[in-house]
Amino acid sequence: MAETSTNGPMLAADGTPLKQSLAKALKRQKRMALLLIAPLLIFVLVSFIMPIGSMLMRSVQNTAGTDYVPDILPNVVVALEDWDPATGELPSEAAFKAMAIDFAAAFENKQHTQLGRRFNYETPGMSSLFRKSGRPISRLKIDQVTDFKSELIGMDKDWGKIEYWATIKANSGYYTASYYMAAFDAERTLDGVQMKEPDQRIYQKLMIRTLWLSALITLCTLAVGYPVAWLLADLPLRTSNLLMILVLLPFWTSLLVRTSAWKILLQEQGVINDIWVAIGFTERLSLINNQLGVVIAMTHILLPFMILPLYSVMKTIPPSYLRAAKSLGADNTTAFLRVYFPQTLPGIGAGALLTFILAVGYFITPELVGGADGTFISNRIYFQFSSMGNWGLAAALGTIMLLIVLLLYYVYDKLVGIDNVKLG
Amino acid sequence: MKLTKMMMTTTALTLAAGAAFAESHGSMAGEMTVVSWGGAYQNSQVKAYIEPYQAMNDGLKVITDESSAEAVTKLRAMAEAGNITWDVVDVVAADAMRLCDEGLAMEIDPDTMLADAPDGTKAADDFGDLMVSSCFVPQIVYSTTFGYRTDLLPEAPTSVCDIFDTEKFPGKRSLEKRPIGNMEWALICDGVAIDDVYTTLETPEGVAQAFAKLDTIKDNVVWWSAGAETPQLLADGEVTIGSTYNGRLFSAIAEQGQPIGMLWDWQMFDLDGWIIPANLPAERQARALDFLKFATDTQRLADQAKFISYGPARASSAPLVGKHAELGIEMAPHMPTDPNNAKNTFLFNYDWWASYRDDLDAQFQAWLLK
Incomplete structure (x- = not known):
C-alpha cells in the first residue's frame, strides 16, 4: 500500500488509475439503475407530469x-x-x-x-x-x-x-390573467379590476367550504377511527384479522355503490327516517342533499384511510408501556394522554394528511349527496371543464387548489415535521 | 399537446390498419361508428334505424358508442389530433350549432342528401323550422316538463305555476341544477309574458325577479343533474313534483306503472338529431350519408316512436306514429308534440343561452350558495 501510493496513483488491474476505474463502474451502475427505472420514469412523465403541466399552462394561455x-x-x-x-x-x-x-x-x-x-x-x-x-x-x-x-x-x-x-x-x-381573476371572484370593469359583489363571490365560498368540510370530515374519521384502530391493534391477531376484513370490505366496494347506499339510508323516505318516525317522531329529518349528508357519507368512505395508518403505528407500541405507566401510579386518563397518545401522533399525522388531501379532491360523493350547499370546488371545476368548455378557468381553479394543498403540506411539515409521519 | 397528438396518430394508424381489413361494399366503408346517449333512447335507435339498416347491408359492422354528452369536447380533441373515429353522432341542437360553427361537422344539403317525404314534400320543408343549423338533421322533439305523484297530492296540478304553490301542492320538488328552464318558468309564473322572458332576463332586475320567485320554493327543492334522478325521486316519494325529460316520465308511467301523472303546461321543447363529423375519409363519409338518408326518412322516424315517447321531427311522420312495440298502447297521446299536450310550449332559446349561460350560471350558483 505505502509503496504504490508513493509511486503515484493506485492502479487497477488493467493499469488505469483505481479512482477513475471506480468512478466508471459507479457511473455504469447508475446508468443501469436509470435504465431499470426508465419505463416507470417515462410513464410518469408522459402520463402525469406533462398532461398536468399542459393543463396548468391553459390557465394563463389566451387561446x-x-x-x-x-x-x-x-x-x-x-x-x-x-x-x-x-x-x-x-x-x-x-x-x-x-x-x-x-x-x-x-x-x-x-x-x-x-x-x-x-x-x-x-x-x-x-x-x-x-x-x-x-x-x-x-x-x-x-x-x-x-x-x-x-x-x-x-x-x-x-x-x-x-x-x-x-x-x-x-x-x-x-397570456392572460383573466382566468385567475375569475377564479378569485374579481372582474375587469371600465374602472379597472374590482372584486365582485360579496354575494357573487362563488369560488371563494366554494374554496373555503371545501377546505372546511374536508377538515371536518378528517376530524370525524379520526374520532371514529381512533378507537377502532386501537381495538384492532390490541386484540389477538386472529380476532383482529377478522375485524380488519370488516374495515376493508367497504374499501373494496365500488365508491358509487357506497354512495348510493347512503342515499337509500338517509333520504327522507329512507330507512333511517322510517325508523325515526316509527319510534314516535313526527318530523322527518333532512339528512341528505346538504352538508350533513356529505360529511356522513364521506366520513364512512374515507374511514379506512385513517384506520390503516393508525393501526400500523399502534401495532408497534408495546402494551407494556401502558402497564408500566399504571404501575407507576398513573390513572387511566393520564396513562393514555401522556404515554399512549403521544406515541400515536405519527399515525394521526399520516391518517389526517391522507384523508384531508383525498377529501379536498373528492368529486362523486358531493355531487350525488351534496344538494345545493354541499358541493365542492371539484364539482365546479368539472362543470367548467365538461359542460361550459372553459378549460382556462377550470385549470386556474385546479392550480389554486393544488397550491393551497401544497401550502398546507408545507405548514404541516413545519409544525409536525413530515418525518414524523408513519404509514407503518 | 404534441405528445397527445403523436399518441393519437399512432392509435389512428392501428385503427386504420384494422379498418383496411374490413370488408368494403363498393365505395362505402364496411364499418360505422354511431354515437348516441345510451339507455332506452339508444335502444330505440338500434331497433328503429340500425338493425333494419344492417339487414339491408349484409356484413356491415356497426359500433355503438354512448358519448353524446361529451360529443363537443371529444370531437374537438379528435379534430386537433387529426383522427376522427366517429361516423354519425347524435347531439342536441345547441351542440350541433357549436360544432357547425367551429367547422367540426359537415354541412348537409337537404335536397340531395336527405329523403323526401312519401308525398313528394321536400325534406327541407318536411323538417321545416327544426333544421336549426346547416349541419344538423333533426330526429326527435323532446321536452323538459313536469311529472307529479297522483297519489300524494290532494289534486292534480294543471299549471306549471302550481310548482310554486307549496300550500296547495305540498311536498318537495325536483328541479334541474342549472338556470336553463327554471329561470323561464319562474318569470312566466311571476307574470312576465312569454315573449318578454328573455329581454327581462337580460337585465339585472329581471334576473333578481326570477331568483325571488325561485326563493319562494328554494327550501323545498331537490336539485338533479342526471335525467334519471327525477323518476327515481318520484318513485321513492322523495318529491311530489319534478322536472325531467318527457321520455323518462313515460317510461316510469307506462313501463313501470308508477303512480305518476304528466304536467305538460309550458313544457320546454328541445331538438335532438344527427351530425356527421367534417373531413371524414370518402368511404366512411359515403357510408354515413347513406345511413343518414335511410335513418331520417319518414317511416324510420315514425318507427322510433314505437319505442320511446319522443316526437318525430318530420311533419310527415306524425300520422304514422302507431302503438308501442311491446306495450301495445297508442303512442300519439304521449308525444310532447301532440296538440293536447302542446298548448303552452316554448323552444329552448339556443342563441340567447349561448351568450348568457356563463354569466347566469355563475349567478345561479351564487344564488344556490346563499
Missing part, C-alpha cells in the same frame, strides 16, 4: 380554440394599441377596419365563434354578436367600404358597445 387570440386578430391588436377605453370614446376607424379584416379571416377558418366564446367568458353577449356577425362581415368588400365604423354598427348595434371593445383590448395578449 380561442387551438390558436392564440392575437394570432387570430393580428390587425386589431395593433389598431387598439393606442386606444384608451377610459376616455369613453369608441376606438378609431382603423380599429373597425382591422376588425372587419381579421374577422373575415377568422370566419374563413371557422374561428369566429370560438373567439366569441372566449370573450363571452369576460363579457356576456359577445358570443352572440360574434356568431351573428360571421356571415355579414365576411361578405363586406373591404376595399369598397369607406366607413367601417358605421358599417359594423349598422350591422349590429352591439359593435358600438365600449365595454365589448375594452374586453377585446384587455384580452389581446398571448
Whole structure:
C-alpha cells in the first residue's frame, strides 16, 4: 500500500488509475439503475407530469380554440394599441377596419365563434354578436367600404358597445390573467379590476367550504377511527384479522355503490327516517342533499384511510408501556394522554394528511349527496371543464387548489415535521 | 399537446390498419361508428334505424358508442389530433350549432342528401323550422316538463305555476341544477309574458325577479343533474313534483306503472338529431350519408316512436306514429308534440343561452350558495 501510493496513483488491474476505474463502474451502475427505472420514469412523465403541466399552462394561455387570440386578430391588436377605453370614446376607424379584416379571416377558418366564446367568458353577449356577425362581415368588400365604423354598427348595434371593445383590448395578449381573476371572484370593469359583489363571490365560498368540510370530515374519521384502530391493534391477531376484513370490505366496494347506499339510508323516505318516525317522531329529518349528508357519507368512505395508518403505528407500541405507566401510579386518563397518545401522533399525522388531501379532491360523493350547499370546488371545476368548455378557468381553479394543498403540506411539515409521519 | 397528438396518430394508424381489413361494399366503408346517449333512447335507435339498416347491408359492422354528452369536447380533441373515429353522432341542437360553427361537422344539403317525404314534400320543408343549423338533421322533439305523484297530492296540478304553490301542492320538488328552464318558468309564473322572458332576463332586475320567485320554493327543492334522478325521486316519494325529460316520465308511467301523472303546461321543447363529423375519409363519409338518408326518412322516424315517447321531427311522420312495440298502447297521446299536450310550449332559446349561460350560471350558483 505505502509503496504504490508513493509511486503515484493506485492502479487497477488493467493499469488505469483505481479512482477513475471506480468512478466508471459507479457511473455504469447508475446508468443501469436509470435504465431499470426508465419505463416507470417515462410513464410518469408522459402520463402525469406533462398532461398536468399542459393543463396548468391553459390557465394563463389566451387561446380561442387551438390558436392564440392575437394570432387570430393580428390587425386589431395593433389598431387598439393606442386606444384608451377610459376616455369613453369608441376606438378609431382603423380599429373597425382591422376588425372587419381579421374577422373575415377568422370566419374563413371557422374561428369566429370560438373567439366569441372566449370573450363571452369576460363579457356576456359577445358570443352572440360574434356568431351573428360571421356571415355579414365576411361578405363586406373591404376595399369598397369607406366607413367601417358605421358599417359594423349598422350591422349590429352591439359593435358600438365600449365595454365589448375594452374586453377585446384587455384580452389581446398571448397570456392572460383573466382566468385567475375569475377564479378569485374579481372582474375587469371600465374602472379597472374590482372584486365582485360579496354575494357573487362563488369560488371563494366554494374554496373555503371545501377546505372546511374536508377538515371536518378528517376530524370525524379520526374520532371514529381512533378507537377502532386501537381495538384492532390490541386484540389477538386472529380476532383482529377478522375485524380488519370488516374495515376493508367497504374499501373494496365500488365508491358509487357506497354512495348510493347512503342515499337509500338517509333520504327522507329512507330507512333511517322510517325508523325515526316509527319510534314516535313526527318530523322527518333532512339528512341528505346538504352538508350533513356529505360529511356522513364521506366520513364512512374515507374511514379506512385513517384506520390503516393508525393501526400500523399502534401495532408497534408495546402494551407494556401502558402497564408500566399504571404501575407507576398513573390513572387511566393520564396513562393514555401522556404515554399512549403521544406515541400515536405519527399515525394521526399520516391518517389526517391522507384523508384531508383525498377529501379536498373528492368529486362523486358531493355531487350525488351534496344538494345545493354541499358541493365542492371539484364539482365546479368539472362543470367548467365538461359542460361550459372553459378549460382556462377550470385549470386556474385546479392550480389554486393544488397550491393551497401544497401550502398546507408545507405548514404541516413545519409544525409536525413530515418525518414524523408513519404509514407503518 | 404534441405528445397527445403523436399518441393519437399512432392509435389512428392501428385503427386504420384494422379498418383496411374490413370488408368494403363498393365505395362505402364496411364499418360505422354511431354515437348516441345510451339507455332506452339508444335502444330505440338500434331497433328503429340500425338493425333494419344492417339487414339491408349484409356484413356491415356497426359500433355503438354512448358519448353524446361529451360529443363537443371529444370531437374537438379528435379534430386537433387529426383522427376522427366517429361516423354519425347524435347531439342536441345547441351542440350541433357549436360544432357547425367551429367547422367540426359537415354541412348537409337537404335536397340531395336527405329523403323526401312519401308525398313528394321536400325534406327541407318536411323538417321545416327544426333544421336549426346547416349541419344538423333533426330526429326527435323532446321536452323538459313536469311529472307529479297522483297519489300524494290532494289534486292534480294543471299549471306549471302550481310548482310554486307549496300550500296547495305540498311536498318537495325536483328541479334541474342549472338556470336553463327554471329561470323561464319562474318569470312566466311571476307574470312576465312569454315573449318578454328573455329581454327581462337580460337585465339585472329581471334576473333578481326570477331568483325571488325561485326563493319562494328554494327550501323545498331537490336539485338533479342526471335525467334519471327525477323518476327515481318520484318513485321513492322523495318529491311530489319534478322536472325531467318527457321520455323518462313515460317510461316510469307506462313501463313501470308508477303512480305518476304528466304536467305538460309550458313544457320546454328541445331538438335532438344527427351530425356527421367534417373531413371524414370518402368511404366512411359515403357510408354515413347513406345511413343518414335511410335513418331520417319518414317511416324510420315514425318507427322510433314505437319505442320511446319522443316526437318525430318530420311533419310527415306524425300520422304514422302507431302503438308501442311491446306495450301495445297508442303512442300519439304521449308525444310532447301532440296538440293536447302542446298548448303552452316554448323552444329552448339556443342563441340567447349561448351568450348568457356563463354569466347566469355563475349567478345561479351564487344564488344556490346563499
